[in-house]
Amino acid sequence: MSTQVNPKLNRIGLEPADYKGGKTTLCAGCGHNAISERIIDACFELGVHPQRVVKLSGIGCSSKSPAYFLNRAFGFNSVHGRMPSVATGALVANQTLLGIGVSGDGDTVSIGIGQFIHTMRRNLPLVYIIEDNGVYGLTKGQFSATADLGSTLKTGVSNDLPPLDTCALAILCGATFVARSFSGDKRQLLAVLKAALAHRGTAMIDVISPCVTFNDHEGSTKSYKYVKEHEDALQEVDFVPAGEEITVEYEPGAAVEVVLHDGSRLLLRKLGHDFDPTSKAAALDLLTRSHEKGEVLTGVFYVDAAKPDFNTLLNLVDEPLATLPEARVRPPQAVLDQIMAGLR
């Protein structure tokens, strides 16, 4: 037997192919495909066990993407706008699994905003990714509620309602890890995803993900070109797995370090902005003001690694509820007898 270490194997001995998904049916160049790739990279590099992952989604081009990564994970493509509730039931029923929820801006911000908000409030342990292109891709390009004021459709029609900011909403409502990234920014997105996977609680990542077919033209504020030109990265984001050394050197005060639940660390090196990612008020302020300036601010806006997640609040036993044996879920006859006696 050879003891040679295959450089292509990760921490748990799997190769990249073990993380791949089905062949995408999305348009060539769609931002969503790039996000799937980053999810694959992040899971491979972190050595996440694909069978310990559940991937859930709603309906939309974005919501199809769970079929295009991690074939060995269980997937659930549910109904439009309701992924959060399905994820809640699933992850409460088996809290030992890692949940990745994928949604679109239509799926989350239009039809699904109610479930989104309540999931943030519960701080459900879930990586919640919005693949945000400002339109309903799958129904052929109508504006969604994240479309910016004045952004135009290919037909020239201009959006006259203000966008809803998912990050500000998530922070306001109780999510404990809130970030925005860009499908075209490989490095940042990968680091943010890794940190999100290590976080315990709701990690909400709004990823600007251009729709090449319906929203990548001049006049759109969600096109590759526009986002590249207007992206304002708040920080340089680095993720350092538990037990690993921090290799990059920072001047004191130049970076914020957040220790995550599993001991890994999130390093946020400041770029221009002086910003404290543990203050809700500061994050809301920053987001509101950057909006007014028309910038696409990316980075990690808020982290609270200490707040108990939903399953902790529920005081669940350690084992998955789903598969507790009968002896632990059906009280003995004596209990029934006693209850009956009390009703006589």
Add this chain to the structure above:
Amino acid sequence: MSTQVNPKLNRIGLEPADYKGGKTTLCAGCGHNAISERIIDACFELGVHPQRVVKLSGIGCSSKSPAYFLNRAFGFNSVHGRMPSVATGALVANQTLLGIGVSGDGDTVSIGIGQFIHTMRRNLPLVYIIEDNGVYGLTKGQFSATADLGSTLKTGVSNDLPPLDTCALAILCGATFVARSFSGDKRQLLAVLKAALAHRGTAMIDVISPCVTFNDHEGSTKSYKYVKEHEDALQEVDFVPAGEEITVEYEPGAAVEVVLHDGSRLLLRKLGHDFDPTSKAAALDLLTRSHEKGEVLTGVFYVDAAKPDFNTLLNLVDEPLATLPEARVRPPQAVLDQIMAGLR
């Protein structure tokens, strides 16, 4: 014929009785009853024509209250959490009417948060009142999503999820008049209601309105006692109808004056806080911080009297769509002929 002016008649010659509603079936002492009374007062004092008002609601004790004011207005007690959409359809169909929407914290913040948010975003011309008691009164006292962390039920059960702040949400999402008041604060509530009625756009007022039956005990943060003890009024609110003089004198800088759509003015005399009610960021900041301090901040948090309302965006004709005559809504035969010719 006597020309004597009846002091009991208002601007349009109606007496208070013309504004009364049916007999309440709510509990004696319920905060919601006090709010109904203030709505009656405000409409009477402003000389609102009761037949020009439509009052809409969802389901709950709070949502019953439209039956208890303004009998001469058309009322619509719709389904749970969906008043906003019904109001949208109604007020778009007849924009000449004045819309008052009444909802509860369960109705708006639990089941109805999605419609709430999108209505704020549209800036629908509507006075949106949340009668907020932190519980579902009508279903016998379960926590709603505005219940504060650690607030307890009569049974002793404590709430372990953070509250959602309707005012912060409304501001974030696009409402143009956002205030919080207290059913026990007659003077402030009346002034805020009058200003809201004069505002054009969504005027969202969260009124803390204790539920005497299920949430008025020690340990509740929505009890009369708690709110009285913790209320922190941001300003003294005054409403000056169009054409009337401002009688109170303020030192320069001590008050903010906002001119509303119909020329009436909202006067906000500062109390302690130095605060600009035209800045979203400032309002969000103030709300977030006051929350952290456990105070019940009341007052007008945000006003934007200039932003176009939804009906303006829709570019509607002046007359109600609902009753446009056939000649204006059914194009002539020639139009059909021309279309048919194009399809040959």
Add this chain to the structure above:
Amino acid sequence: MATSELEAVQPSLASELVNDFSIQVATVNGSGSQSSNMVLLRSIFQMGIPVSGKNLFPSNIAGLPTWYTIRASRKHYIGRKQDANFLVAVNPETAREDVAALQPGAAVVYDQPLQLETLRSDLIFYPVPFDKLVAGISADAKLRKLVRTMIYVGVLAHLLRLDLAEVESAVRRQFHRKPKAADLNWAAVQAGLEYARQHLVKRDRCRLERMRETAGQIIIDGNSAAALGCLFAGVTVAAWYPITPSSSLCESLLDLLRKHRLDPATGKATFAVIQAEDELAAIGMVIGAGWMGARAMTSTSGPGISLMAEFAGLGYYAEIPAVIFDIQRVGPSTGLPTRTAQGDLGSIAQLSHGDTRHVMLFPGSVAECYEHAIAAFDLAEQLQTPVFVLSDLDLGMNNWMSQPFAYPSQPMRRGKVLSADDLQRVGEFARYRDVDGDGIPWRTLPGTDHPDAAYFTRGSGHNERAQYSERPGDYAGNMDRLRRKFDTARALVPPAVRERPGAGRVGLIAFGSSHYPVLEALDQLRDELGIDAGYLRLRAFPFGREVAGFIESHELVFVVEQNRDAQMLDLLRADLAPELAPRLQSVRCYDGLPIAARAISREIEAHLALLAPGIIGRLTATPA
């Protein structure tokens, strides 16, 4: 004034109503009369007399008219009785109307200042000075208000010959956590009793006498019973949104779980109960949990059912176990939230767009609320589909006598689940393949530690391997299998029960809370018309073969239900051989009150009267 009226007022002892009458307490909600009524009910029950209690309350919290009806019936008739023999009129607002509604000869206990005695001369009036009597109980006005209604318990105890020891024990039981309150209430009962002894001359015909008919039995409401069922079914995830009349199901479940399902070693919970933000979220959570392999449930009423439509379709098509209790109230829309109906079965049978079919259970008693709850979890997992349990306000929120519930005799049936070992052994896994020919495929649970375990669940078209597919054949094949699965359900659901054999060609079909009134109506038909009708009680949809069998063996079958549109009859028509359809006749009641035996028998009688007498003879004769 003629003698006939005198007769009515002073009935002969010969026509005494022993253990066979009903008392209606007309009061105001939020006034504390609930405790007094429970004491009355319990006292009768403890005297061994079959009894039932029904609360007719308004959809608000306090201050509106409420009626509580207690029926004692030596014949075990525990359905609603249309006319009260005894009125306790303590609500000034409705007192005059309440009195006007009585049949001649009925008795009225009332608050003296109301002067109801002036209203009619054909009733028996028992004035009681409530305020004066309660004044002696406590100096504290608040306390006086709380115990005021106990006065009538004492008055009735005297008039109806309640066993005082039972009354006291019922009072002490009611306030077992607050001995001081118990004392005060008992004092109020005694004050009423004393007053009655001294000032009231019994002139009514109602009397209670000890029996042995309730020994060993329990009193419980259907929602608590269903909650018990969930507990013993091993539920692990419950997600719900409050709504009348279903809230108490999940609320009592939460209480039970907190008491009986904390891990003894760690104090941690073997369950999660989530108050969702609405019904869409509640059912979504249940679907998520069921997919994960948990026994998951929700409970709601009509409006919630409507909101669950989209997810119900997903559950059906993606084949995910879920248990949904619908405690039916009067629709459409908000309807009458505190009134009872059986009005949701039609929409639930095909809840959601497209070709969906749902399994429904119809508990007919509190015991079945318990049993069907357990059965529902088994069925949901065996069939991998949402299972709806249709109770109603009458069953769910009222108190009913019952034999104690039996401990489950079978282990939990968790359906076709493949473990990692199974996968290793069978070598191949196709999530939606009909391996066994019963339409039920095998599934794996997320987290199963095998590289082939995972599959992709979706509400869109899929092939046997759970892969996305738009192929016509894949789609139609899958739909056909789902139909087969639904057919399989026929044999798995609780079969209809032949409650009465009958001795003629007239049959009666009913379900749910109509059961007890039907039993009484059958006696009326037999005693008054000489018709000994057979009676089949449906317990589930889809229908088992026994249903067609019953109809085949009767020429005329009345389908009794509590809705306007004959919803069950429509389901039967759609399911039966069309030749049988003409035999079915509809008997409906839909005014929000629990169906009464008299309404059933009267309508059947009216129907029979339309038939030629010859036919009736033939119908009632024993079949060859």
Add this chain to the structure above:
Amino acid sequence: MATSELEAVQPSLASELVNDFSIQVATVNGSGSQSSNMVLLRSIFQMGIPVSGKNLFPSNIAGLPTWYTIRASRKHYIGRKQDANFLVAVNPETAREDVAALQPGAAVVYDQPLQLETLRSDLIFYPVPFDKLVAGISADAKLRKLVRTMIYVGVLAHLLRLDLAEVESAVRRQFHRKPKAADLNWAAVQAGLEYARQHLVKRDRCRLERMRETAGQIIIDGNSAAALGCLFAGVTVAAWYPITPSSSLCESLLDLLRKHRLDPATGKATFAVIQAEDELAAIGMVIGAGWMGARAMTSTSGPGISLMAEFAGLGYYAEIPAVIFDIQRVGPSTGLPTRTAQGDLGSIAQLSHGDTRHVMLFPGSVAECYEHAIAAFDLAEQLQTPVFVLSDLDLGMNNWMSQPFAYPSQPMRRGKVLSADDLQRVGEFARYRDVDGDGIPWRTLPGTDHPDAAYFTRGSGHNERAQYSERPGDYAGNMDRLRRKFDTARALVPPAVRERPGAGRVGLIAFGSSHYPVLEALDQLRDELGIDAGYLRLRAFPFGREVAGFIESHELVFVVEQNRDAQMLDLLRADLAPELAPRLQSVRCYDGLPIAARAISREIEAHLALLAPGIIGRLTATPA
């Protein structure tokens, strides 16, 4: 290899298929072939030949297999034909499968490098070097890609004898806003044509020949037709949420309104179109607007219908006009979003909990999409209730020939609305009183300037004066009136149409997009089996009296529908005298493809084969 095969490949001219064949274009969505197919369709249409086009596309945006079928039929058979006579195979991914599916003798135009000619010897192959041909058209690769599919138009033009003038005019019409694009596309057509002329020897049997059957007719899809109906119905508020296959209805409505409904004086809109955040909001807005007196509509598909359930019940019970288009697709759940079905009628008939009944219209052609849209607004206001128009993907998204639509002959019927003057005159107003005995009460509109005009609308129990009521009599009385109102609807909705008189005792009932295939199937039954069946086309629910009449006059009635569960048959069974039920037999098709005539006639034939020959004779004989 036998001669029979040679025969197939070289058919005699005697068996030429003139104006009676179908072409299937197998391509990839997003590749621009839509324009090419429209040019083909239009060219045939302009040659006076009855033609239809059906697009079979996947539920994604670009890059997946798509099939477009064009059928020319001198006999006006414009339903789907099961087998293609002509395949245009330009999608490498499916080419082999597509070829395998052909019947012997069919022809294949294909991209030469695919080498399909090696696959079978019983087909006619026409290889075309697409890339080479398109290379000559433009130097710009992007442009070449855009016009590539026009090559096959040219090839077919030659092979099928398309009139070149018509082809050019169709090309120019297609690109009338971009003359340069038109030139380029026309060049591609010519390149294909030239190539075919020089290199392809015609061996197939298909040929087109000018007719005069389409003169004056139009081509339109059902959704655009319905949008036109809304426009001319005077719609003022539309609220919608995108969903396939319904989106194009509101999208084209918005276009029409922008063009034709801006006030000429002010440029302001006499309409509001709102893209709602979801379907719950969309229907809520419609209900709000309808309450206000506006003509309001929404449009959706299955999942949206499920989400509208709660509001649908409110609309029914509070009696609010609303028009809801359901462009049906394949369910349950997400199902097959781009495939067609008639699968929602069962759930819509009683959409929402409680006793609800909804009015449904079933347009059977694009002309009826237009007409029923207008009728729906009239009915909704006349009946004060939600009216559902059930179209489907086949009707809604495909292009159909039609006679031009007629301008409404009647003014808008706005139902029973009391103005301030009316109120003054009648003196009394009770919102829910059955003044006229037809179950339809009078209403006032918010804003009516009269002190008695206002009333309170609610989904909870109410009396005639719209006051809150829990009284059993008020509730039941109101429900009975609603039932009467529903009965009134029977006479107001579009009656069923006796499309074929028939000459025997076999009848056929169908509706919606099954209509054209049924016409063709009837011919097949007549020509092949000698059965001249009567045909009744349903256009609405509730059913008019004529439906029972039709069934009464036939002994065997086949109910044709595009769903698994025989949903229409169930509605008929529930509605008819039960004695008629045994006459109904179900013919269903539910694989997502538009129903084909052959599937209908074959199933009827199979059914008849089970009957004794004697019976068949009797059934097909003319009734006495």
